[in-house]
Amino acid sequence: MAKKGKIIIERELCKGCYLCVRACPKGVIARSGAANAGGVFPVEVAGAGCIACGMCYEVCPDCCITVYEKAAA
Ligand code: SF4
Numbered sequence: 001m002a003k004k005g006k007i008i009i010e011r012e013l014c015k016g017c018y019l020c021v022r023a024c025p026k027g028v029i030a031r032s033g034a035a036n037a038g039g040v041f042p043v044e045v046a047g048a049g050c051i052a053c054g055m056c057y058e059v060c061p062d063c064c065i066t067v068y069e070k071a072a073a
């Protein structure tokens with residue numbers, strides 16, 4: 001069975017490189033419409049299809065994303 005997951009994004013740490021947007025195979029991450037304190041438009045969770053693959057965590061240069069695997073129902 002495919003894993004299910006969720007992510008938490010530290011929006012104030014995000015520098016807007018959007019590597020995670022390109023890396024996510026499920027289109028879960030998108031650019032948000034509101035700037036953070038640094039004037040960057042950080043990413044946000046935009047979909048519910050996370051499979052806890054960890055790619056977003058792997059590519060983020062600033063460790064802004066934490067990935068959690070949901071327990072199987
Ligand atoms: S990879 Fe990290 S710094 Fe870059 S947009 Fe995603 S969360 Fe922000």
Ligand code: SF4
Pocket residue numbers: 005007023024025026027028029049050051052053054055056057067
């Ligand atoms: S863990 Fe994988 S599926 Fe989930 S948001 Fe990150 S890249 Fe996308």
